[in-house]
Amino acid sequence: MSGNTFGSIFKITTFGESHGPALGVTLDGVPAGIELTAEDIQKELDRRKPGQSILTTQRQEADAVEILSGVFENTTTGTPLALLIRNTDQRSRDYGNLAEIFRPGHADYSFFAKYGIRDYRGGGRSSGRETAARVAAGAVAKKLLAKENIMIRACTSAIGGIKAEQFDWDFVEKNPVRTADPEKAEAMAAAIDQARMSLDSIGGMIECRIANVPAGWGEPVFDKLDALLAHAMLSLGAIKGIEFGDGFAAAQVRGSQNNDSPTPEGWGSNHAGGILGGISNGAEIVFKLAVKPTPSIAQEQTTVDKHNQVVKCAIHGRHDPCLCPRMVPVVEAMAAIVLADMMLRNKSSKY
Numbered sequence: 001m002s003g004n005t006f007g008s009i010f011k012i013t014t015f016g017e018s019h020g021p022a023l024g025v026t027l028d029g030v031p032a033g034i035e036l037t038a039e040d041i042q043k044e045l046d047r048r049k050p051g052q053s054i055l056t057t058q059r060q061e062a063d064a065v066e067i068l069s070g071v072f073e074n075t076t077t078g079t080p081l082a083l084l085i086r087n088t089d090q091r092s093r094d095y096g097n098l099a100e101i102f103r104p105g106h107a108d109y110s111f112f113a114k115y116g117i118r119d120y121r122g123g124g125r126s127s128g129r130e131t132a133a134r135v136a137a138g139a140v141a142k143k144l145l146a147k148e149n150i151m152i153r154a155c156t157s158a159i160g161g162i163k164a165e166q167f168d169w170d171f172v173e174k175n176p177v178r179t180a181d182p183e184k185a186e187a188m189a190a191a192i193d194q195a196r197m198s199l200d201s202i203g204g205m206i207e208c209r210i211a212n213v214p215a216g217w218g219e220p221v222f223d224k225l226d227a228l229l230a231h232a233m234l235s236l237g238a239i240k241g242i243e244f245g246d247g248f249a250a251a252q253v254r255g256s257q258n259n260d261s262p263t264p265e266g267w268g269s270n271h272a273g274g275i276l277g278g279i280s281n282g283a284e285i286v287f288k289l290a291v292k293p294t295p296s297i298a299q300e301q302t303t304v305d306k307h308n309q310v311v312k313c314a315i316h317g318r319h320d321p322c323l324c325p326r327m328v329p330v331v332e333a334m335a336a337i338v339l340a341d342m343m344l345r346n347k348s349s350k351y
Contacts (some may be wrong), residue, residue, distance in 0.1 A: 006232065010193050010341040012137040016120055024084040025133040027140060028069065029344065032078030035144050041065045041083065044139040047329040048132060055176050055192045061088060064135055085138045092200035098296030101305045101313050105295025126237060131330045138333020141340035150339060151211045154331045155180040156324040157288065158205035159188040178328045201294035204324040208287055208331050213274065215282035217342045224278020225342060232334040233289055238323045241290035245273025289331065291324050
């Protein structure tokens, strides 16, 4: 299977399956001299791990990270960094009845069409559990970016039709939905719980804002900064759309309304979301993501089996009724990985 590596200089390769012995990631291109401990990585993994509240899957995983190489005396050595996260609470028996059928909304059929074989235990590599490895890698990228005072923050900005209208970033880690709007948190949580009680799921939106990225990061033409951020975000299985700045709303206005004009004090507006011509312009980078409802639901659905026969199925494993709360740290991690790579690439852009 190809397509497991991301990045140019700061490069990551993830491995492992949802119900295998472990997941992990190797990182190449990490500069020497960065202070790094398992605790630095663990605090990010703890934000993503399952079982945090009734609004998330009840699978119990410590997601304890092990640093296998690339660190000596709590400092990166410049050699490949290898991180391992062992699976300890798999219940593969929950998927025994799905071995011969293709789950609605999942990658089962497309994986089988491509490879002629699939890991039906939680989806294997297509499982959202693979993102634990990305969060571990993102923790390293965040350490690198911290030297440049770059701050990456994401939050749940909508659940169903309930939209956040204010941003109190200190509130994000104080509520199970991970919204930044204290007035909408309770309603968002109630919408998720209602979907759960109905044996259903619900989608939402995640917003990410990145401060202090200097002007000039990004490559022209194919490796534009927004293109690579979009690549990173759309590589997450649940993300179905992305927009930067005003996004699709820009299609409804005139250029005189949409143009961002520079001033002696900085940019007069930020309709572009901090990126012009695929290169950062020094303004805050802003993008929003559409997150689909979790496809694993306990309601009975119609599908087909490997013999193309119509069958009924209900998925009884432990799954998130809404993916947004646990995807917030994943979005931050992928943004950090892109920016760490761009930072290193930009050092060679001029003499």
